[in-house]
Amino acid sequence: DTEVTQTPKHLVMGMTNKKSLKCEQHMGHRAMYWYKQKAKKPPELMFVYSYEKLSINESVPSRFSPECPNSSLLNLHLHALQPEDSALYLCASSPTGEDTQYFGPGTRLTVL
Amino acid sequence: QKEVEQNSGPLSVPEGAIASLNCTYSDRGSQSFFWYRQYSGKSPELIMSIYSNGDKEDGRFTAQLNKASQYVSLLIRDSQPSDSATYLCAVNSRTGRRALTFGSGTRLQVQP
Numbered sequence A: 001d002t003e004v005t006q007t008p009k010h011l012v013m014g015m016t017n018k019k020s021l022k023c024e025q026h027m028g029h030r031a032m033y034w035y036k037q038k039a040k041k042p043p044e045l046m047f048v049y050s051y052e053k054l055s056i057n058e059s060v061p062s063r064f065s066p067e068c069p070n071s072s073l074l075n076l077h078l079h080a081l082q083p084e085d086s087a088l089y090l091c092a093s094s095p096t097g098e099d100t101q102y103f104g105p106g107t108r109l110t111v112l
Numbered sequence B: 001q002k003e004v005e006q007n008s009g010p011l012s013v014p015e016g017a018i019a020s021l022n023c024t025y026s027d028r029g030s031q032s033f034f035w036y037r038q039y040s041g042k043s044p045e046l047i048m049s050i051y052s053n054g055d056k057e058d059g060r061f062t063a064q065l066n067k068a069s070q071y072v073s074l075l076i077r078d079s080q081p082s083d084s085a086t087y088l089c090a091v092n093s094r095t096g097r098r099a100l101t102f103g104s105g106t107r108l109q110v111q112p
Helices: none
Strands: A004-007 A010-013 A018-025 A031-037 A044-050 A053-057 A064-070 A073-079 A087-094 A107-111 B011-014 B019-025 B032-038 B045-050 B054-058 B061-066 B071-076 B085-092 B100-102 B106-111
Touching: A004 A087, A010 A018, A018 A031, A018 A087, A031 A073, A044 A064, A044 A073, A053 A064, B011 B019, B019 B032, B019 B085, B019 B106, B032 B061, B032 B071, B045 B054, B045 B061, B045 B071, B071 B085
Parallel strands: A010 A107, B011 B106
Antiparallel strands: A004 A018, A018 A073, A031 A044, A031 A087, A044 A053, A064 A073, A087 A107, B019 B071, B032 B045, B032 B085, B054 B061, B061 B071, B085 B100, B085 B106
16 A cells, blocks of 8 residues: 545635645655645655654745654645745655655645 | 756657657766656656666566666557656655655657
8 A cells, every 4th residue: 555645635725824734644654755846847845754853844935834743644834825835735755765755646725 | 957857748659659758867876766657637656666777667667777878768668548647757866865856747648
């Protein structure tokens, strides 16, 4: 089973709202990732968690705040977003010691 | 120079033909190479991974890696209309960083 789940599937929020995206995997993977993907562009790495610790932050604005409460769960907290933050947000996970990443279905975010 | 380069396409092939997708990368230290398929509005789906020079076959798909030429390709035999999608080449370009660098993707159209 290589399933990564993400909720919600779609999210519409205003620029003053606070919302969270959730990602879950039960494959025992110890690395989890957040990517942002705009239309007709490849995924852009935002954050990497390895063994529940933040190991990479690709200079993402502070209005995006990641959290890894346990080895199966990854959250992305959103606050004071801009319309240009509208995109598909993808979560991925990979097994310990491997590079193969498995993606969740994504959350389509629209910021009004 | 982009780290991972792909021809954006579209690459158009007739049904039943072989589709050949190409990718070049700039970091000679790259060790892991992946092909993902992405349908419009969906998340990337892993097709193949390859780590050693040569060919790797899985069903109708063959990945080819040439590290000396810094080149990786994906062949799709007996192309079907359902193969029409964007194919993303991904490379682990930084040892130990555990993050993938994606090419911009090649859009494949299989004509019935």
